Amino acid sequence: MSERMGFFTDTTVCIGCKACEVACKQWNDLPSDGGEIRVGASYDATGELSASTWRHVRFVEQFETPDLDLVHWAQANGSGRWLFMSDVCKHCTHAGCLDACPTGAIIRTEFDTVVVQPDVCNGCGYCIPSCPFGVVGRDQEDGRAAKCTLCYDRMQDGLEPACAKSCPTDSIQFGPHDEMVERGKKRVRALEERGVDRAYLYGAADEPGEALAGGLGAFFLLTEPPETYGLPAQADSPLRQNVLPATLSAMAAGLIAAAGVAAAFALPKKPSRGAQLGARLSAGLRR
């Protein structure tokens, strides 16, 4: 397996141009979702990542509404920000979608990326609630699940993914994962020196115990808490977390049930106490 490739998406240089979103649709020939103005969603008309939208730029407006006596923007401006964040499949080390997939349609490639094989997927939909980031979706018409492939086809040709290629400001940087992480760490430091104290890497360079889904192949540099961009603060493959305990308790329950049934048969064969009680009641009523 060749080295792990990944994305470092630096939101501090994103200009919200959506070129990545379009480049992705074009390269992968994905359908348009049509759409209409979404209330309170700023310039975001796409809404969310889905089977037909594999890159999605989020817009976050952070302003305090001016009070009626009209403070000049000058004062308010300091607190005003418009954040852009180009979201994508995280290509998790612990990929919930991959763990969930019963058909083996979702695989890990030689680039350590997570890809859905369209020719295998039967659209069972289990990967969808199993992705803690709400990335993968199932297309109504097509019936199969689909998500970012990290341009597997381009990568096999040694080509940069379409979205990264089209990004005018290099907000999306692509390369060997560890190089990207290095770059990300340096960036955090650089921003800190420039007074952007809240900058941090989302999904990389964490202490082992704290890694998101075992570490993200596509990680981000953020300046606000994750939820501000619609990302969970903590995440792991839900299957890794839950399958074992859930199965054990279920099995235990199964045994107890069996025992219960057996007991029910084993008990003396006369009308149940409940029935007797009922009988007495009705007798009382008669009197």
Added chain:
Amino acid sequence: MPGLGTSFGRGGATGFQQDLQFADCVLIEGSSMAEAHPVGFRWVMKAKERGATIIHVDPRYSRTSAMADMFVPIRAGSDIAFLGGLIRHVIETGSYFEEYVKAYTNASTIIDRRFRDTEDLAGLFSGFDPETNSYDRTSWMYEGGEVAAAAGVREHATQAFEEQTGAGMLTGPAQRDETLQHERCVFQIVRRHFSRYTPEMVERICGVSREDFLRVAQALVANSGRERTTAMCYAVGWTQHTVGVQMIRAAAILQLLLGNIGRPGGGIMALRGHASIQGSTDVPTLYDLLPGYLHMPRAREEEQTLTDYVESGGSDRGWWCYFDKYIVSLLKAWFGDAATAENDFGFGHLPKLTGNHSHFPTMLRALDGQLKGLFVMGQNPAVGSQGSSLQRRALAGLEWLVARDLAEIETASFWRDSPEVKSGELRTEDIQTEVFLMPAASHVEKAGTFTNTQRLLQWRDQALEPPGDSRSELWFMHHLAKRVKAHYAGSERRRDWPIVNLSWDYAEGGEHEEPSPDDVLREINGRNCETGELLSLFTDLEADGSTECGCWIYSGVYADGINQARRRDPGDIDSEGGWVSPEWGWAWPANRRLLYNRASADPDGRPWSDRKRYIWWNASEGKWDGYDIPDFPADKDPGYRAPDDADGMDAISGDDPFMMMADGRAWLYSPSGLLDGPLPTHYEPLESPLPNALYPEVHGNPARLEWERAENPYNPVGDPRFPLIATTFRLTEHHTAGGMSRMLPWLEELQPEMFCEIDPLLAKERGVEDGGWVTISTERGEIEARARVTDRIRPLKVDGRTVHQVGLPWHWGFAGPSPGDAANDLGAIAADPNVSIQESKAFTCDLRAGRRAT
């Protein structure tokens, strides 16, 4: 763009976008660069990463503001006041770059004693004629002579056309006072002119708080001088005003005072629009220019013969002294062997201008049924042009209309589905216009060059064959020309001479007889008529008819028989000066990337500072060295002093960096070339809710162009029915009138509906919810849009009043998958006198909740 032309000598952007990365401060005003020029904006981002301060001054907090260190909200249309304030600040605090100003600008030049400033005449300059609303500019001249501006209206492009211009020769050396003390020297005139523009006045007019103003002023001053440079970027947020050209002039004056022109990381980046809009002014689609900024001859006594024309157009000092070579070579390119010295090279057969034939007057003529037919190629006036509903009615008045486009745009389908038809105002069966919609090949389906915003010609290879009947522009023009020529073949009539003798021999081939764009480029580059060998530069041009050249400024694009525009070698961009990449494409003139770069060195030819070195005088070899090609005679010694009787380029001294100018200096004060004043003055937009706080007697630009008539009514100033200021803007997701984006599902879904941006207070006042419908109205009509209630656009305190601004994207029209009302249905047709650009960035309107009636 005369704003830049009458200041520096050429209309194009002074630098190139890659150079922005070396700016220490970037002021973006009148543009949303990140949204409209996202790729070029990366160099601003890089500057920021290199520690520069980014400032955005705009009515709306846009994606550009989000990237800026400083955002300053301003009232639409008030920029001259803001820039004037900065000019005053720089002069009064003595923070201008003194050596630069003294040596390289006309600050010391003394002006004719008849000149009167707006300060003396309460808002008007001397020479104003209220009858024609135009200026007689003779009193604006230099003392002891008259100067021709290098660019701009050396001749009239407009209404005021009949009036004599001051264009002429500099008869003697300019009178100067190097101490800048003379009360009639430019510096003192400028000082007095802007003395009113105090921070308080700026606050009153622009709604910009004093604190903000000073923060900007200090940033600019701190980042200009020997060691540091500031760059400015603007686009149509400045140009589309009745004072548009003067806004740019104001920026030019400021940059000259700060010494930022001709230096790396400095300059004024005019961000042009369409992929080759720069190209379409160089080899113009403009009615009043010939290729290479030679003016279109006028139907006037003075211009009947070639000699007369050269007289009025040329200048015997500075670069324009070769005017005759340019025009003669052009005529040779057009008429070939038929063009001889005997017949004035066919000059007499060129059409002569009779008046203003710019877009608006032409469409108004159509409205009056005085226009038979119209070719619309790569334009969508039914949506994109101001007063679009008037435009559509005008189209309905044509006999025939040829629309060549990628999609069936509104301009081609107006007769069927325009709002006028839907409302019953026009009936399809009554519209007599015969519309020919012709599918056009897109840029990837044809080869050719784009000239981008930085005068860079980049050749584009063909990637695909155009589908179906789609054909390139070249194909269409070529075959149209051939048929016309065939039609007139052998005609003896004098008036048919130009058609009969038009030399038209481009190689053809392929299944569709596609002409060779390569041949066209060769012709534009120019050849020797005898040997046919390609010229290497316009310096090879001759006035005796031995050379032909389609556009003198492009001469050199095919130097050495190599298509220079197709070069794609960035070179080692990380090396010293590597960012210039002289072997990537080809820039006019002579592949110079940074114009006036002689000014990057001090008068003695030494870089102003090591940090800002660009080109410098190499005394040992007696030539100019540097990263770029010197925009100056390569071997002219800095010490050279032009003798008084010198003419031609000899009249340019070794320390005169602006060699296109007759006096070799940049113009703080433009004695000629502009129709509405030698200096910028704040005037209110034609439509404004406020009086002119600066000069109460004069409201708008006195020389503006108006076409007021029933179909084009204006909102009265301060009309309570229209208390809001509307401004229009672009979205990254769409392109102009939408023909290329609204029709494309992948782009359309990103901004699917027409909307308007309003502030929460206004929304509350008018009972509007985010996402709800609103109707916006002016005297011209009503449009409906979804409301985007956002804090990004905020009410301003202007002159003690609360002013709400309404932001309107203008990309929508009635055709395509996501139809929406066109913002231009609201706009009035009124224009800047110098370039006839409409005022679409500031007009008044009203807004109410709910959808429109019809």
Added chain:
Amino acid sequence: MKRRLRAAVGKGGGPAWQRREQGQAAEVEAHRRGFEDAGWSFLYGEDTVYGAERPDEEKVARASRQARSGPVPEQVLGPMMKPAVWTWEVPLYFWTGGIAAGSGFVALACDLAGDHRSAATARKVSLAALAPSPLLLISDLGRPERFLNMLRVFKPRSPMSMGAWCLTLYGNLIAGAVGADLLDRGREARALGFAAALAGGYLGSYTGVLLASTAVPVWARSRLFLGPIFVATGTATGAAASRLALVATGVPEGHPTRIALGRVETGAIATELVLSEVNERRLGPLAQALEQGTAGRLFKGAKWAVRAGLALRLLRGRLGPRSHHVASALYLGAGLAFRYAWVAAGRTSARDDRAVAETARGVERSAAG
């Protein structure tokens, strides 16, 4: 870095036709392999402050830790995650599968108790309940024709995969058993029934595990209860179904098996009621997903059905045996409602962005502790 470009069609600098006439190749050379283009960044370089310095590792990790711990911030931008796309078939299958497994237990118990006739009936019930299950699952697939891919891999970590295998196995065993019954092959039938019951242990519970193993807060947070709850429902509905079947096949009143089944269904459904209540309590605010909207209504309905059923059982003496049949029917209905409720609750919960955010932050606490 130098770039050479060759035109897609035709010779560089010339229009397409020229080159085609000169018969030249038209291979594009616009890109460079080995990620060379990607390697270059206009932004990241020595001359920018774009991360020139080596950072202090600890600091970087801390920055992320700080941003990702503590309470959920004011602004939560949805949607945080996607709900399951499953339609009505799936909960219905959960129910039928449960009945199948439940009656599998019953059959085994009957055999052990020596009532082979009832055992055979229970097995038939189980098969009958199982029969539609695969069809329901297949019709829910986005690509039904590919249902066989479910058996393409054997994937212990995926409950859906295990479930598919288990369903297949159980189906074959129970079908075999019923077959054996029909052929009066008592011993084989019992053996197969025994094996089936074992598989049934998983069949009846994995559906709960399947939900519990997703990122949907209300499901994941109930991971220790969903299995047991589903087992309970399965047992109850299985017993109820078998009981009614016995009645229908003329097993007389007072017959020990009928009595035993009466106890089983009552006990199981009561357990399910208790477990649900306890789980709801411990879920805290998350439980809203179970209490509001469709899910809420279904849950209430189910619970009332159970209570009504229990009441009828108490009053059996008064109202006679029929009332007991009604009770069994009510349990069956309740079981169905419970299944639908759980699936519906998942949808609400996944769409509740704040809940998702809070649950995520919760993960850390449980991980730490």
